[in-house]
Amino acid sequence: MSLSPVKSELIATSNGYVIHRDGKPYFIKGAGGRSNLALLAQSGGNSIRTWGTDNAKAVLDEAHKHGLTVMLGLRIGHERHGFDYNDEDAVAKQKAWVKTQILAFKDHPALLAWGIGNEVDLFYSNTKVWFAVQDIAAMIKALDPNHLITTVTAGMDKTKLDLILERVPDIDYLSINIYGGLETLPKALLDMGYSGPYVVTEWGPTGHWQVPKTDWDVPIEQTSTQKAQSYRERYAAGVLAAPGRALGSYAFLWGQKQETTPTWYGVFTEAGYPNEVVDALHYNWQGTWPSVRAPYIKSFTLNGKVALNNIHVKPGEPLHVNLAVGEYQADGYTIRWEVLPESTDIKAGGDPESRPQPVPGLVVRDNHTGNMTLNAPQKPGGYRLFAYVLGSSGKVANANIPFYVD
Secondary structure, eight states: OOOOOEEEEEEEEEEEEEEETTTTEEEEEEEEEEHHHHHHHHHOOOOOOOOTTTTHHHHHHHHTTTOOEEEEEEOOGGGGGGOOOHHHHHHHHHHHHHHHHHHTTOOOOEEEEEEEETTTTTOOTTHHHHHHHHHHHHHHHHTTTTTTEEEEEESSHHHHHHHHHHOOOOOEEEEEEBBBGGGGGHHHHHHHOOOSSSSEEEESSOOOTTSOTTSSBBBOOOOOHHHHHHHHHHHEEEEEEESSTTTEEEEOOOOOOOSSSSSSOBBBOSOOOOOOOOHHHHHHHHHSSOOSSOOEEEEEEEEOOOOGEEEETTOOOOEEEEEEOSSSOOOEEEEEEEEEEEOOOOOOOOOOOOOOOOOOSOOOEOSSSSEEEEESSSSEEEEEEEEEEEEEOOOEEEEEEEEEEE
């Protein structure tokens, strides 16, 4: 592949701001992740976001093959991981490393923007990080005049906004990760005194730190059906409702990961099946639903109780499950059940977590239509019952209910 860059730039108009790519307006319809790119393009997406430059050449090539652009992440040190922004030598070495990455990938035709760091402000105290970010931004601007430059924050508040506007003048726009709260972001930014451009670089379901908890202090996850609705409502209110300011977004996560649970953020199952959120993103990006849709969850109870009911059971007690499923096309479905101990490997900021191992042999009766009986685990503690509903279309609805064995 001959490498020639495609210019992207931020244009100020009488109606606000717009990205131009190759001279034409470009609204980011993106997702974070690097797998299943054919489906992303088919769903109406046009861009992906990475968090670092691992395998960047292959990622850029694959994106280009599918007509997608890439916001390429530049991984820089986090104070919460031990990086010291008072250490001038470490900061200089980091900048030198970033330079190698800019020179390696700046001419790739799929490149849209550089993202300097991801949530370096999460649990930070040393605001010198913004001087380091600016130093890198100024360097990129000198080395690569063809691409946009931004830095990604964990949410936004007035103090952080003022620091960034003052100390990092060489970024083109703000990039903000926000989950619950995206609905009010356009107004919140105006209230902070900012009417400039922004991209929402992570958004999706309600965050595990934002939802109601059980009386044993574990978060209650939305069903895939509730998530799909959230993805539609938040996109409409937090992105589409701010024309001339919102330049687009990257939904989280076009992939799968263990974070609190194996299903909280990914729009694919571990086996690679897309869930209902993929259909919602298709709607967001194209304004129409796909011709074949995932099944959906009508209701899900354990012993007649829903997840919000603080379900306590006894060791070995028979538990009665009812899962009501809806279909958009009558093509049938299968249900897979799994009981996992509550995860104890909980990290912050998306750091890697290990998946709990399932408890086997608990199901005693299953009529394969959503009515099922299982025995509670013998070992006391917190668990979750997961239901995966796989339609004949190859799309999934999923849900889980936390319960506690006393």
